[in-house]
Amino acid sequence: GESVGLHLPTLSVQEGDNSIINCAYSNSASDYFIWYKQESGKGPQFIIDIRSNMDKRQGQRVTVLLNKTVKHLSLQIAATQPGDSAVYFCAENYAGGTSYGKLTFGQGTILTVHP
Amino acid sequence: DADVTQTPRNRITKTGKRIMLECSQTKGHDRMYWYRQDPGLGLQLIYYSFDVKDINKGEISDGYSVSRQAQAKFSLSLESAIPNQTALYFCATSDLRGGRHEQFFGPGTRLTVL
Numbered sequence: 436g437e438s439v440g441l442h443l444p445t446l447s448v449q450e451g452d453n454s455i456i457n458c459a460y461s462n463s464a465s466d467y468f469i470w471y472k473q474e475s476g477k478g479p480q481f482i483i484d485i486r487s488n489m490d491k492r493q494g495q496r497v498t499v500l501l502n503k504t505v506k507h508l509s510l511q512i513a514a515t516q517p518g519d520s521a522v523y524f525c526a527e528n529y530a531g532g533t534s535y536g537k538l539t540f541g542q543g544t545i546l547t548v549h550p
Numbered sequence: 551d552a553d554v555t556q557t558p559r560n561r562i563t564k565t566g567k568r569i570m571l572e573c574s575q576t577k578g579h580d581r582m583y584w585y586r587q588d589p590g591l592g593l594q595l596i597y598y599s600f601d602v603k604d605i606n607k608g609e610i611s612d613g614y615s616v617s618r619q620a621q622a623k624f625s626l627s628l629e630s631a632i633p634n635q636t637a638l639y640f641c642a643t644s645d646l647r648g649g650r651h652e653q654f655f656g657p658g659t660r661l662t663v664l
Contacts, residue, residue, distance in 0.1 A: 443590055467649075467650070467651050469651070469652060469653075476658075477657060477658070478554075478640050478642075478655030478656055478657050478658050479593070479640070479655045480655070481652050481654075484650065484651075484652060486649075524592060524593070526653075528651040536581060536600065536644065536646060536651055537583075537595070537598060537608075538651060538653055539595075540592045540593040541592055542591065542592045543591075543592050
């Protein structure tokens with residue numbers, strides 16, 4: 436039968452602007468979170484991670500913010516470039532039981548950067 | 551430097567055929583995973599293995615089977631392919647060194663079932 440795909444959230448920005456991509460995670464017991472970038476035709480690539488005992492972590496041009504109270508994760512990209520255009524996924528690791536070490540991925544957000 | 555490789559990269563097959571997708575890694579990781587990705591959707595876990603003697607079902611294991619032949623190899627089989635299994639398939643690896651759960655992904659296999 437015909438499958439119906441979901442429409443991913445999209446974010447369009449101008450080159451040089453800052454981008455903020457949001458993610459709501461599901462499990463309050465998750466202790467580790469990752470952001471991945473997936474370019475067209477490629478596998479997901481690691482961007483940045485954060486543990487649950489932190490609220491903020493910075494990398495090169497990227498910052499991840501974690502709000503455990505509302506189970507929300509965000510990825511901020513500074514001075515967004517056309518090469519940042521991709522699908523961005525958040526992933527969480529649940530700290531407990533036999534599933535420890537297994538990531539659960541969010542739906543993803545399509546980022547489009549216009550020159 | 552392809553630490554995680556997948557073969558084939560593209561495959562077109564017919565309904566009812568048996569298909570095997572293979573994954574190899576040179577990262578020395580204990581843990582390996584198979585994911586499926588459909589257009590407009592995120593990654594869904596099919597099976598995962600935490601060592602050579604360990605196999606676990608993921609979210610969508612029905613219609614699939616796996617074999618962990620060695621630490622470096624993890625293959626995914628579709629015993630009798632159906633059109634709904636048309637998707638992009640990714641293999642990934644990880645270990646827990648440093649308490650991190652980062653997974654490293656292969657380039658993907660695009661499977662089309664006619």
